[in-house]
Amino acid sequence: MATRTRLARLWPLSKPSALPLIRPYHSYDHPPPPGPFNPTESSILEAAIPHIPTHGFTHTTLSIGASDAGYIAASTNLFPNGAFSLVHYHLYTQRLALAKHQHIISPPPREGEKPIGIGGKVKALTWERLMGNKEIIHRWQEALALIAQPSHLPTAISELSSLSDEIWFLSGDTSVDTSWYTKRASLSAIYAATELFMTTDKSPNFDDTRDFLDRRFKDVQIVGGTMGSVTQWAGFTATAALNVLRSKGVRI
Amino acid sequence: MALYTSSKHAKFLATGLPIYDFLAPSLLQASRASLQIRHLTKAKRYHSAAASNEKHDKSPSQPSRNPRSGADAASNPPPLKKPLTQAQRDFLTSALRVNQAGELAATLIYAAQTPPIISSHPHLRPLMKHMYDQEATHFSTFNALMAKHRIRPTAMYPLWTLAASALGWGTAIMGREAAMACTEAVETEIGGHYNGQVRVLLEMAEQMEKNGDDIGDELKDLIETIRRIRDEELEHLDHAVEHDAKQAVPHELLTGVIRAGCKGAIWVSERV
Numbered sequence: 241m242a243t244r245t246r247l248a249r250l251w252p253l254s255k256p257s258a259l260p261l262i263r264p265y266h267s268y269d270h271p272p273p274p275g276p277f278n279p280t281e282s283s284i285l286e287a288a289i290p291h292i293p294t295h296g297f298t299h300t301t302l303s304i305g306a307s308d309a310g311y312i313a314a315s316t317n318l319f320p321n322g323a324f325s326l327v328h329y330h331l332y333t334q335r336l337a338l339a340k341h342q343h344i345i346s347p348p349p350r351e352g353e354k355p356i357g358i359g360g361k362v363k364a365l366t367w368e369r370l371m372g373n374k375e376i377i378h379r380w381q382e383a384l385a386l387i388a389q390p391s392h393l394p395t396a397i398s399e400l401s402s403l404s405d406e407i408w409f410l411s412g413d414t415s416v417d418t419s420w421y422t423k424r425a426s427l428s429a430i431y432a433a434t435e436l437f438m439t440t441d442k443s444p445n446f447d448d449t450r451d452f453l454d455r456r457f458k459d460v461q462i463v464g465g466t467m468g469s470v471t472q473w474a475g476f477t478a479t480a481a482l483n484v485l486r487s488k489g490v491r492i
Numbered sequence: 493m494a495l496y497t498s499s500k501h502a503k504f505l506a507t508g509l510p511i512y513d514f515l516a517p518s519l520l521q522a523s524r525a526s527l528q529i530r531h532l533t534k535a536k537r538y539h540s541a542a543a544s545n546e547k548h549d550k551s552p553s554q555p556s557r558n559p560r561s562g563a564d565a566a567s568n569p570p571p572l573k574k575p576l577t578q579a580q581r582d583f584l585t586s587a588l589r590v591n592q593a594g595e596l597a598a599t600l601i602y603a604a605q606t607p608p609i610i611s612s613h614p615h616l617r618p619l620m621k622h623m624y625d626q627e628a629t630h631f632s633t634f635n636a637l638m639a640k641h642r643i644r645p646t647a648m649y650p651l652w653t654l655a656a657s658a659l660g661w662g663t664a665i666m667g668r669e670a671a672m673a674c675t676e677a678v679e680t681e682i683g684g685h686y687n688g689q690v691r692v693l694l695e696m697a698e699q700m701e702k703n704g705d706d707i708g709d710e711l712k713d714l715i716e717t718i719r720r721i722r723d724e725e726l727e728h729l730d731h732a733v734e735h736d737a738k739q740a741v742p743h744e745l746l747t748g749v750i751r752a753g754c755k756g757a758i759w760v761s762e763r764v
């Protein structure tokens with residue numbers, strides 16, 4: 241019996257998925273599991289990325305990438321998801337690139353200046369991620385059309401939640417209570433809305449996008465603040481009521 | 493991985509493991525002596541399982557257990573070792589998640605029990621405080637591990653918060669014996685649960701060693717931490733029995749229901 245239960249425990253509890261996007265158990269002793277792309281795929285996709293501004297998220301870009309990387313153009317057969325692989329690769333590499341922004345993640349301490357808090361880091365990293373779309377933003381609506389296909393949607397949603405998780409983690413957030421969920425959900429919503437706004441932004445240096453993003457963060461602060469005080473108030477009232485009864489000699 | 497789950501291998505490991513990592517009911521009687529034994533065997537077992545690491549007596553407050561900042565993690569890439577398998581990572585994830593949920597519940601149970609209990613039995617104040625403090629340390633240990641390893645907390649967090657407070661308060665209202673019976677039931681389940689985890693982790697370590705992989709300090713520390721916490725849970729169980737948990741009426745029904753509840757909560761927290 242003991243053997244059987246233990247064996248059962250060694251089977252993965254979650255169904256093994258083809259795309260190990262959500263990486264459980266981040267180890268510091270052991271290297272991370274392989275990413276979603278093998279070396280050949282990565283080299284073709286990497287070579288294709290510079291052609292997106294001209295040719296978009298299309299099969300043409302993929303073929304050009306394959307020939308640039310030294311493969312025959314037919315190697316695009318490697319990608320059963322076709323042009324969506326370009327979208328996925330962009331999302332994946334841009335997410336991992338966030339860790340390079342060391343000036344935000346661990347800025348050198350400056351004299352007489354308050355160090356940037358977790359919230360500030362979240363905002364700054366979200367902005368950096370949006371700026372990762374700068375070169376391809378005029379093509380992003382093509383990508384959104386690919387993302388909206390039912391077979392691609394799970395991957396894209398999973399990438400979005402991984403992005404939120406990455407930003408909160410890099411910002412140094414360590415909360416592991418219910419707020420873990422609300423933080424990631426609200427950041428995902430803010431990011432998705434701002435990214436969509438950015439596709440139509442014609443202002444210099446994306447100033448309008450910046451304002452839009454700031455307003456979204458403010459909205460969440462107001463909602464989050466209210467929610468927090470309601471829970472606090474409920475807890476306080478319950479404790480106060482118990483204490484009144486206790487002072488009256490009720491043994492509760 | 494195939495070796496790892498083959499039943500033949502598991503059977504060998506199951507019989508080859510020393511008895512003291514199983515929760516034997518006879519250990520529960522003589523509390524001090526049994527704790528002594530557990531501590532002695534702990535050290536011995538450790539050195540046979542993990543090649544050598546003399547300065548291993550780490551307290552949970554040491555920096556190695558604190559979550560590393562993203563910066564730190566990014567600038568010091570991990571050494572070249574084999575990645576953990578999907579099954580291993582899944583096990584570690586659900587193990588830490590359920591442990592955090594359990595310690596959350598434990599802190600809340602003791603916090604809810606304390607006011608009614610000490611108002612009728614003031615002499616129990618130090619004991620209740622001692623047990624609460626230990627649970628609070630366990631909780632913060634697992635919180636830190638969750639943040640460090642980027643593990644999602646259980647989605648049932650708000651539900652467990654409510655259920656645990658209600659259980660603690662309800663049993664305390666029923667009296668000292670019922671409160672102690674609650675502790676007895678909860679700690680029996682938790683002790684057994686931690687024992688199960690230690691067994692799986694030791695199998696994992698043994699398997700990795702056999703394959704010539706370095707299991708690394710991270711897993712060694714985790715095994716030690718869970719062992720230490722398990723011993724403290726069993727200590728709580730001893731305290732509960734010393735304070736007439738068995739005199740609670742109806743003892744079997746009460747502990748039976750609470751233990752079934754714990755099992756259910758563990759099952760759910762491992763999955764969602």
Ligand SMILES: [Fe+2]
Nearest residue numbers: 595598627630
């Ligand atoms: Fe505990």
Ligand SMILES: [Fe+2]
Nearest residue numbers: 598679725728
């Ligand atoms: Fe305990």
